[in-house]
Amino acid sequence: MDGDLRAGGAVGRTPEPGAHVTATPLPDNPWEKWGWAFAAIWLVFLAFPVIAVVESEVGIPAKVVALLCIAGFAVANVLGYSSRLSSWWALGIMLALALATVPVIGIGVISFTPYLAILSALELPAPWWKWAVGLWAAFPLLSLLDIDGFPTFFFLMLWPVMIGGVMLRLFGEREYVANAALREHAVVIERERVARDVHDVLGHSLTALSVKAELAARLIDIDPERAKEELESIQATARQALAEVRATVGGLRAGNLEAELAAAPRVLADAGITTTVEGSVADTDPRHRALLAWVLRESVTNVVRHAQARSVVIELGPTGIAVTDDGSGCDGAEGNGLRGMRERVTGVGGTLAVGPAAPGTRVEVALP
Known part of the structure; x- marks a missing residue:
């Protein structure tokens, strides 16, 4: 990602x-x-x-x-x-x-x-x-x-x-x-x-x-x-x-989760990727919605650029967000993008997990 x-x-x-x-x-x-x-x-x-x-x-x-x-x-x-x-x-x-x-x-x-x-x-x-x-x-x-x-x-x-x-x-x-x-x-x-x-x-x-x-x-x-x-x-x-x-x-x-959630399917569709959204903005913690907007924006950008995916699932909940694609998976060292995302998340006491989704990659953010 x-x-x-x-x-x-x-x-x-x-x-x-x-x-x-x-x-x-x-x-x-x-x-x-x-x-x-x-x-x-x-x-x-x-x-x-x-x-x-x-x-x-x-x-x-x-x-x-x-x-x-x-x-x-x-x-x-x-x-x-x-x-x-x-x-x-x-x-x-x-x-x-x-x-x-x-x-x-x-x-x-x-x-x-x-x-x-x-x-x-x-x-x-x-x-x-x-x-x-x-x-x-x-x-x-x-x-x-x-x-x-x-x-x-x-x-x-x-x-x-x-x-x-x-x-x-x-x-x-x-x-x-x-x-x-x-x-x-x-x-x-x-x-x-x-x-x-x-x-x-x-x-x-x-x-x-x-x-x-x-x-x-x-x-x-x-x-x-x-x-x-x-x-x-x-x-x-x-x-x-x-x-x-x-x-x-x-x-x-500042990040706007509603705007990012509305824009993500359009951007993904332009790249030929279908989007499934599970949950809604109302399910998330209002304290962290600006952060979740940034995470969603970066995750979607990386999927479009690098994942070679055909579908993406965006999951929203009271504890955070998860973005899963069915693309080529992730490899290599963690770079600036993930480090930046991790800094944002850990800055508010949360955790960021990036791993394989068989196939593809899953980015999951858990917040307090």
Whole structure:
């Protein structure tokens, strides 16, 4: 029956048969949307440099300037996590404003370091964020120089903050890679859907056109009127095939079991094959009718192409469908057509059995 069993076939699909596959929208990264709010929460720790300014012995004007610098530092820090200010600009402004407070708070300027470190880890582009984080990680080593007022164990505060920022950055990058892989997978599935559906549509339609053209050629001298009817039928089939291809590419086409069941005897009759239908569409499970339509279409196409049969029996029931012909039988390895059909069936938890019918071949699909 199948293309490689008899040199032809159709292609299947992994998703729900006949359904249009679209990429599931990925959720927005909350860090990209609400990172500024997270940054604003931690501004509470700017109380340390503020207290240092208030307790400093400098004049009021100097204190006011220092407090304004701290306020500007806070604003730049929040904007650095938003789309309103480049992270580079934010980092530069924060560093300049922090250094501007040195004449007032002296070594207390190190209170700004965690903010600079976490912004560098989370917002700077690769690979620059790694260099920046490395710079801030080395900063606590200044404690080894015994600088007056420099906290000896400053690294106990700064390094955990930077490790947290680095972990967030690495997890975010892994999530981005995973989401990109999901998007690529969705694109591949969609391409396979279009290729398989177009293959199924064209394989069936071109087979029907070939059979009708051969019949018209034989009748053109014997029965011109019948030949004319076949040529008109060829035109109608070609137009229908074109419409189906357009609908398939647009993701709008789904298998219709009633239509396929009505078309199958006509296509088989054109090839000189009689058809017997046992059961009806009403006997089948409504959940699987789109899949059964694809199975019937492919089975009929393969019979016309390769079976050299004289009769076909189509059996419909609540558990699936069976198509049996009295042709030459099947041999050879399973090819694309049967593999595609099997993918469709197994995708919904069913089974596909292909075997001899003494004579001929029987294709049987059992669905849950």
